[in-house]
Amino acid sequence: MTVVAPEMPMNGASSGLAVDPKRLDTLHRPYQDFRRQSDAGAAGRNLPLAVAHQFRRYYFFNPPKWRVWARTLGSSQRMEPSFASIGAVRSGTSFLSSYILQHPHVLLPFSKEISFTDTMRELMAYFPTLAAQRAAERRNGGAITGYCTPVMPNPLWIFLAKSMFPNMRIICVLRDPVERTFSHWRWDQKRFMSRRSKDPHWKGFPDFETLIEAEIATIRGGGMEPHAFSGARAGYLRHSIYAPFMRLLFEHFGRESVFIVDAAELFRDPQSTAKQIYAFLGLPAVEPLLIEERNSGPSGEFSDGVREKLAAFFRPYNEELYALLDMDFGWGGAK
Numbered sequence: 001m002t003v004v005a006p007e008m009p010m011n012g013a014s015s016g017l018a019v020d021p022k023r024l025d026t027l028h029r030p031y032q033d034f035r036r037q038s039d040a041g042a043a044g045r046n047l048p049l050a051v052a053h054q055f056r057r058y059y060f061f062n063p064p065k066w067r068v069w070a071r072t073l074g075s076s077q078r079m080e081p082s083f084a085s086i087g088a089v090r091s092g093t094s095f096l097s098s099y100i101l102q103h104p105h106v107l108l109p110f111s112k113e114i115s116f117t118d119t120m121r122e123l124m125a126y127f128p129t130l131a132a133q134r135a136a137e138r139r140n141g142g143a144i145t146g147y148c149t150p151v152m153p154n155p156l157w158i159f160l161a162k163s164m165f166p167n168m169r170i171i172c173v174l175r176d177p178v179e180r181t182f183s184h185w186r187w188d189q190k191r192f193m194s195r196r197s198k199d200p201h202w203k204g205f206p207d208f209e210t211l212i213e214a215e216i217a218t219i220r221g222g223g224m225e226p227h228a229f230s231g232a233r234a235g236y237l238r239h240s241i242y243a244p245f246m247r248l249l250f251e252h253f254g255r256e257s258v259f260i261v262d263a264a265e266l267f268r269d270p271q272s273t274a275k276q277i278y279a280f281l282g283l284p285a286v287e288p289l290l291i292e293e294r295n296s297g298p299s300g301e302f303s304d305g306v307r308e309k310l311a312a313f314f315r316p317y318n319e320e321l322y323a324l325l326d327m328d329f330g331w332g333g334a335k
Contacts (some may be wrong), residue, residue: 005324017104017140017286024289026108027098030060032047061096071110071125078127079107080165083146083281087173088153088230088239090183092263095149096173098291099274101250105283107132113149116160123164127222144281153245154232162252171277174248174264174321176331177240177314182208182302184228184236209306216313237313243320250324262329 033053054064085100087093097112110126127145128136136143146168151157161168175183185208196202215225215235225235232239238273249258259280266273274288311332321327 017284018307019102019104019286019289020161021289023102023104024098026289027101029056030058030112031094033060034149058108059111061111065113068122068125070112073119074125075129075131076124077130078124079130079133079143079145080124080248081109081127081146081168081215082144083169083171084161084165085148085171085173086151086157087175087263088180088184089150090180090187090240091152091173092261092266093148093150093173093271096171096261096266096273099270099288100146100277102288103278103283103286104140105136105144105273107136107145109145112145112147116149116151116157120164131155136321142284144283150231152232153234153239153241155248157244158245158248158252161249168253168257169281170249170258171261171280172246172249172258173243173261173263173266174329174331177237177242177318178307178310178331180263181212181236181240184231184239185211186224186230188229208302212306212310216309219318223271237310240314241317243317243324246321247324260325260327264329 023175035058036049052210054067056063083100085093085097087096094112100106101108101112107128109128113128114123116123126282128143133145149157152172193202193205196205211226215237217223218225219235219237225238227233228236228239246258259277261273261277271288271290275285278285314331318329318331
């Protein structure tokens with residue numbers, strides 16, 4: 001079994017609830033903005049898109065600071081998040097969020113990703129007001145909210161989240177470390193290195209194989225590995241070492257409050273995964289609408305030799321994770 005959750009009854013099977021297709025449009029818009037801005041680059045950005053971005057109802061990440069500040073001046077009576085969906089960068093967190101957030105009982109936060117290092121007042125400004133909650137409860141029969149942020153492997157998030165929202169439920173997606181690591185690298189190459197590749201300062205930046213060899217050596221030697229451009233302030237390999245983070249997460253939130261998702265199963269059958277998560281959150285059963293992957297990374301391949309080297313490096317860490325979770329994902333790194 002590759003998706004694990006505590007046993008909970010599926011509620012409201014005959015509730016008559018259905019996903020509103022307009023919700024998917026709302027969820028999709030930030031990805032369109034993000035793609036257009038990333039593909040165009042700084043020189044190609046146009047004023048209408050920049051202006052429209054200032055007034056979106058919902059954001060992928062990094063909403064305009066002035067909008068967050070304005071929301072802190074409004075109602076201080078806001079919903080607390082019932083859940084957080086987390087994982088490492090390039091694990092499928094954005095894809096999964098599009099399924100979780102389409103449920104009629106889930107009120108959208110201001111942004112899918114929330115900076116947990118903000119002040120409490122700023123953080124709470126991302127969530128719907130209690131007035132919006134009451135309206136949604138009258139309309140649909142229930143309302144919760146939450147957020148979806150790739151925070152692994154940063155343990156600080158666990159401490160802060162527990163202190164702020166101790167009863168929050170956690171959905172954690174885990175992807176094959178070999179595949180996740182290379183996907184993370186490709187993502188950063190497109191988003192960050194493509195802009196720097198012609199700058200003489202960056203001409204010595206190593207290729208994928210050289211970089212992971214350096215990171216393997218520093219991890220084994222107890223040194224500081226080179227950081228990835230995106231995600232937590234950690235290396236590409238460090239983002240894929242899951243057991244230490246998961247152990248700490250269980251210690252603070254309890255195993256029964258954490259739902260584990262195998263990214264491979266999510267990509268294969270996202271609707272079934274979504275319905276199991278709805279049950280885990282105590283939501284009425286609905287049939288999620290099938291969506292396309294909207295935040296996929298650039299394509300690319302790496303050699304069998306590098307794959308085998310990565311698989312060998314991750315093997316003991318994966319075995320530690322399997323023992324902790326009492327489940328085997330079958331991550332071997334071979335094709």
